[in-house]
Amino acid sequence: MDSNNFKIINVSSTAISIEILDPSKFNDQFNLGSYIKIPYKSNDEKFVIGIIENYRIKDHDSGTEDTEPNDPSFILEVKLTGTLDIKEGGSVFERGGHGIPLPPNNGISLLTNDELESIFTTRIKENERxxxxxxxxxxxxxxxxxxxxxxxxxxxxxxxxxxxxxxxxxxxxxxxxxxxxxxxxxxxxxxxxxxxxxxxxxxxxxxxxxxxxxxSLPYWMLNGDELEQMFLDTGDRNNYNQSSVLRKIITDNKQKYNPDISKVHFDSPIKFDIREVFNCLCNFQNETINAKAPERVMIREEAGGYTGVNSITDTDGLLLTPDERMEKYFSEIFDFIPNRGSNVNKGVYADGTLDKFVERLENKIKNSRLDFLFGESSRDxxxxxxxxxxxxxxxxxxxxxxxxxxxxxxxxxxxxxxxxxxxxxxxxxxxxxxxxxxxxxxxxxxxxxxxxxxxxxxxxxxxxxxxxxxxxxxxxxxxxxxxxxxxxxxxxxxxxxxxxxxxxxxxxxxxxxxxxxxxxxxxxxxxxxxxxxxxxxxxxxxxxxxxxxxxxxxxxxxxxxxxxxxxxxxxxxxxxxxxxxxxxxxxxxxxxxxx
Structure with a gap:
C-alpha cells in the first residue's frame, strides 16, 4: 500500500478527511467500516485510530472543452475513535483523546489483524472475554x-x-x-x-x-394493582364500590388462612382461596335481610344445615355477627329468602352493583385456559x-x-x-x-x-x-x-x-x-x-x-x-x-x- 497516495485535507476533534490522490493505485484497500491508523508527525509508535464511515467523489475536471479531462479523486470520511501505542511489550489502545495527525502523511494504512485483536482485547482479562x-x-x-x-x-x-x-x-x-x-x-x-x-x-x-x-403461577401472589386489573372493569360506573368490596373480601380471606400474621393487607403475598372469595361475592350480590332486624340475614333453612332448599322455617332469619357472616359466606353460595313482602329487604349490594363484577370473576376462575393461574395447583x-x-x-x-x-x-x-x-x-x-x-x-x-x-x-x-x-x-x-x-x-x-x-x-x-x-x-x-x-x-x-x-x-x-x-x-x-x-x-x- 502506497501511503503517499493519501493526503489529509481536513481535521476536527472527532473526524478527519483523507483524499486518495490517484484512484488507479488504490485497488480497493479500504471498505466502509474498515479501521485505519494514522501516525502522529514523526512518531512511528503512536497512531490515531479511525473507522471509515463514508466516502465522496471530488471532481477535478474544469469543465472546459480545451482542457484534458482529469480523473476524479476520492475523499474518505473517517470517524476518530482513539489512539494506539504500538510498543515491544504490546499495544495499548485508549478511547478518545485523539491526537492531531499532520503532514507528512506517510504511514496511513489499514490495521492488521494482530493490531485489531490487541485493540479489542485492551483491558479485557482472559476470563472476561x-x-x-x-x-x-x-x-x-x-x-x-x-x-x-x-x-x-x-x-x-x-x-x-x-x-x-x-x-x-x-x-x-x-x-x-x-x-x-x-x-x-x-x-x-x-x-x-x-x-x-x-x-x-x-x-x-x-x-x-x-x-x-x-x-403453576400462584394467584395469591398478585399484588393489589394486578388483582384489580384482573377482575375490575375500568369503564364500569360501579368500579369504586367493586374495588372496595374486593379489597375487603380478599383481606378477610387472607386473615382466615393466615391467623398467625398480625397485620394482613390487601397487597400481602400470602395465601387465600379465590373460590371462597367468589362464594362471598355471590352471597353479597344476592343476600336479603330482615326489614325489622337488619342484623339478621335471610337464608333458607332446613334441618341439618343451610343448603339452599326452598322451605322456610324461620322468617326471623339468622342473627350473625359481621365475622360470622363473612365466615359463613366464604363456605358456600346460599339461597336467600326473596325480598317479596314487607318483612324482607335487599342486601347492601343486591341492587346490581356487583353483577358484572361477579360475572367477570366467574369467567376468570372457571376458564380452563387460566388453570395455570386459578387451578388447584396454583392455589396449593x-x-x-x-x-x-x-x-x-x-x-x-x-x-x-x-x-x-x-x-x-x-x-x-x-x-x-x-x-x-x-x-x-x-x-x-x-x-x-x-x-x-x-x-x-x-x-x-x-x-x-x-x-x-x-x-x-x-x-x-x-x-x-x-x-x-x-x-x-x-x-x-x-x-x-x-x-x-x-x-x-x-x-x-x-x-x-x-x-x-x-x-x-x-x-x-x-x-x-x-x-x-x-x-x-x-x-x-x-x-x-x-x-x-x-x-x-x-x-x-x-x-x-x-x-x-x-x-x-x-x-x-x-x-x-x-x-x-x-x-x-x-x-x-x-x-x-x-x-x-x-x-x-x-x-x-x-x-x-x-x-
Whole structure:
C-alpha cells in the first residue's frame, strides 16, 4: 500500500478527511467500516485510530472543452475513535483523546489483524472475554467484556428477518457453555426467556420448558394493582364500590388462612382461596335481610344445615355477627329468602352493583385456559416451589435456561403473567442479596430475556400494561444491584417504554427498516457513531452494529451461526404451494383450539 497516495485535507476533534490522490493505485484497500491508523508527525509508535464511515467523489475536471479531462479523486470520511501505542511489550489502545495527525502523511494504512485483536482485547482479562461475532470487514473474531455485557442491561433490535432470534440463541448458547476450568455438569448461568412465539425450545433442547399446561403461577401472589386489573372493569360506573368490596373480601380471606400474621393487607403475598372469595361475592350480590332486624340475614333453612332448599322455617332469619357472616359466606353460595313482602329487604349490594363484577370473576376462575393461574395447583403451590420452577432448580430437572412459552397464555392476562413472574424473580434476587455476607458477591445472578418486549411493555399508559411496565421498569432501574438484569429483544424498539430502553448499556442493532425505529435507536445509542448508524436499513441478515460499554470500539459485525437453530425460519411459501394438495385434519386442529 502506497501511503503517499493519501493526503489529509481536513481535521476536527472527532473526524478527519483523507483524499486518495490517484484512484488507479488504490485497488480497493479500504471498505466502509474498515479501521485505519494514522501516525502522529514523526512518531512511528503512536497512531490515531479511525473507522471509515463514508466516502465522496471530488471532481477535478474544469469543465472546459480545451482542457484534458482529469480523473476524479476520492475523499474518505473517517470517524476518530482513539489512539494506539504500538510498543515491544504490546499495544495499548485508549478511547478518545485523539491526537492531531499532520503532514507528512506517510504511514496511513489499514490495521492488521494482530493490531485489531490487541485493540479489542485492551483491558479485557482472559476470563472476561466473551465472543459471538466477527468483524464484517476482516472476519476476525472479536471479544467483548462478558461481565459488562450481562451486568449492564442489553438490547437486541432488528426487523423481521434480520437474524434477531439467531443472535439471541447464539449469545445465550455461548453463555451457558462457558466454563472456568474443567468440570462436569452445568455452569452457574441462570437465564429466564419470556418466549412469546415458542421459538427457543428447539435452540435449547435441555432447557426447562414452562407453558400454560405445566406452569403453576400462584394467584395469591398478585399484588393489589394486578388483582384489580384482573377482575375490575375500568369503564364500569360501579368500579369504586367493586374495588372496595374486593379489597375487603380478599383481606378477610387472607386473615382466615393466615391467623398467625398480625397485620394482613390487601397487597400481602400470602395465601387465600379465590373460590371462597367468589362464594362471598355471590352471597353479597344476592343476600336479603330482615326489614325489622337488619342484623339478621335471610337464608333458607332446613334441618341439618343451610343448603339452599326452598322451605322456610324461620322468617326471623339468622342473627350473625359481621365475622360470622363473612365466615359463613366464604363456605358456600346460599339461597336467600326473596325480598317479596314487607318483612324482607335487599342486601347492601343486591341492587346490581356487583353483577358484572361477579360475572367477570366467574369467567376468570372457571376458564380452563387460566388453570395455570386459578387451578388447584396454583392455589396449593408453595413459594419455594414457585421460585424453583422459574430458575430451574426443580427436583425433576436442573437447567441453565428456563423458557416460559407465553404462546398459550390468553392475551388478557399476558401482562399480569409477565408482571408476576418478573416480580417474583426480582424479589428473589433482592432477598437473596440480604443473605450474602458483606464483601461477597451474588452467587446466582439472573438474566431475564424478554422476546418481543414491545408486546407487554409498550410505550403506553393503558391500564392493561401497567403491571408489567412497573415490574420491568423496576428491574431496569434497580435490578443490577441485586443480580437481576434484562435482555430486551424487539422488532419495534420505538414502541418500548423509554424508561426500560434507556437503561440498556449495550446494543446489538440489526437491520431496521422502519424510520421511527431507526431514529429512536440512533437517539439511544451510547456512542456517537455519526454516519455508521445510517447502515441500519441496509444491513444483511446476521449483520449488526455492536455498541456499548462491553466493547472497546463500536463495530459492524457478523453474528456467528448458532447451533441448534431456533424455530424462526421463514416458511417457503412458494415451494410449498407448488407441492401436491395437502388435506387438513380439522378435527385435530379444533380439539387443540378448544383446550
Amino acid at each position: 466473551f465472543s459471538f461475532s466477527k468483524l464484517t470487514t476482516t472476519n476476525l473474531s472479536i471479544p467483548i467484556n462478558g461481565n459488562k455485557f450481562f451486568n449492564k442491561h442489553f438490547a437486541i433490535v432488528g426487523s423481521t428477518g434480520s437474524g434477531k432470534s439467531h443472535t439471541v440463541a447464539k449469545v445465550l448458547q455461548e453463555a451457558i457453555s462457558a466454563k472456568n476450568g474443567k468440570y462436569d455438569g452445568l455452569n452457574n448461568s441462570h437465564i429466564v426467556i419470556f418466549d412469546i412465539h415458542g421459538e427457543y425450545e428447539q435452540a435449547f433442547p435441555n432447557a426447562q420448558i414452562l407453558n400454560a399446561s405445566n406452569l 403451590i408453595s413459594f419455594e416451589e414457585t421460585v424453583r420452577q422459574f430458575i430451574s432448580y426443580s427436583i425433576e430437572k436442573e437447567s441453565n435456561i428456563t423458557i416460559i412459552n407465553l404462546g398459550g397464555i390468553p392475551f388478557e392476562v399476558l401482562s399480569i403473567t409477565v408482571s408476576l413472574i418478573s416480580r417474583i424473580l426480582f424479589d428473589f434476587g433482592f432477598y437473596f442479596s440480604k443473605t450474602i455476607p458483606d464483601g461477597q458477591k451474588c452467587k446466582t445472578p439472573l438474566l431475564l430475556l424478554y422476546e418481543e418486549a414491545h408486546i407487554y411493555v409498550p410505550k403506553s399508559d393503558l391500564l392493561k400494561y401497567r403491571s408489567s411496565k412497573l415490574a420491568i421498569e423496576r428491574i431496569a432501574k434497580e435490578g443490577r444491584k441485586y443480580g437481576v438484569t434484562l435482555g430486551i429483544v424487539s422488532q419495534r424498539p420505538s414502541e418500548i417504554s423509554e424508561t426500560i430502553f434507556s437503561q440498556c448499556n449495550n446494543f446489538i442493532a440489526m437491520r431496521l427498516t422502519n424510520p421511527e425505529d431507526q431514529n429512536y435507536v440512533k437517539r439511544l445509542l451510547p456512542d456517537t457513531l455519526g454516519n455508521l448508524t445510517e447502515t441500519l436499513p441496509t444491513l444483511q441478515a446476521g449483520e449488526a452494529l455492536l455498541i456499548g460499554e462491553s466493547i472497546v470500539l463500536p463495530s459492524l459485525v457478523t453474528i456467528d451461526r448458532c447451533s441448534p437453530f431456533p424455530k424462526s425460519s421463514d416458511i417457503e411459501y412458494y415451494e410449498i404451494w407448488k407441492e401436491k394438495w395437502e388435506n387438513v385434519d380439522f378435527e385435530n386442529i379444533l380439539s387443540e383450539w378448544k383446550k
